[in-house]
Amino acid sequence: MLKAFRHVVHAAGYSVAGFGHLFRHELAARLEIGAGILSFVWLIVLGRPIRDYIILLILFCVLISVEALNTAVERIVDKLSPEISEFGKNAKDLGSAAVFAMLAAAGIFLVAVTADSAGLIAF
Template structure:
């Protein structure tokens, strides 16, 4: 299914983040924070995909309500990607100043 493609970049990013955190030898607190932020990202991507599937099934024609629902799901995913990025930048700042 084409919607599954949304998970691939995030799964790959998760692997890359784990490798980056291992290379940087970050603290256990940062590793735990990374897991706490990454798992909801995957869950929200699943919810966003479900929203898109439901909207496409119920109202295949373009509607404002459907567009808003899809946009809000995408916003939630974006917010979690941003939170993961903030943590990565924090870890990098600690690693590069040492």
Template sequence: MSEHGEPGSQRRPVKIEGWRHAFAAARYSGGGLMRLWQEAAFRHEAISYGCIVVVFTAIGADATAHVGALVLFLLLIAIEALNTAIEELVDRVSPEISSMGQHAKDLGSFAVFCLLLINGIWAAYVVGSHLFGI
């Protein structure tokens, strides 16, 4: 039996503590990253971040610009992961089309859009300030 019990069972998951908990959390996070990698949107976001790093390096952006881009990218992928989780849960719980399920998916998508916009504004600001003194 796994540490979470059998699927569909009413048993509570086995509580893991100490260092084993940290390793288990890292394993779950790795699984989440592998699942997120299956999403085309995440792959596009990762490629875009790589392009931003290249552009920032080429224009001589300072460490603050790079750290800002990294923090915003991490926020973006965290929201992308939550959006993917929402979509999977809605599809599992409500496979038929429902307004509540659609609203949940739309709200998750809007959260991702907001972070994409923030990332774009930051990139435009950094590039604009280095190339045009804005």
């Protein structure tokens, strides 16, 4: 049991270090934090139910996860292929596409709840 607890503590430390690196070195991650905060404020303005906050929080967690993985891919590509290459370009473009897809998902959700609040659709 003690071994499992130590493992969890170490894993949490690695995660905190990863988040620290992500938010120190990636402007996109900091912008996403700001957009996330503004999105939560928007839900407050709209008077949305708690369900919508939970959905937004899940979308936000997945977005930050994808951003972290994209950053990891970029770091690996920069190490493996410091020169401009088709391999590096494709890998980085795919990571960027994944982040864009998550941003689009969050945007679609916010548009849907806004339209629902305005009585344009039933959500």
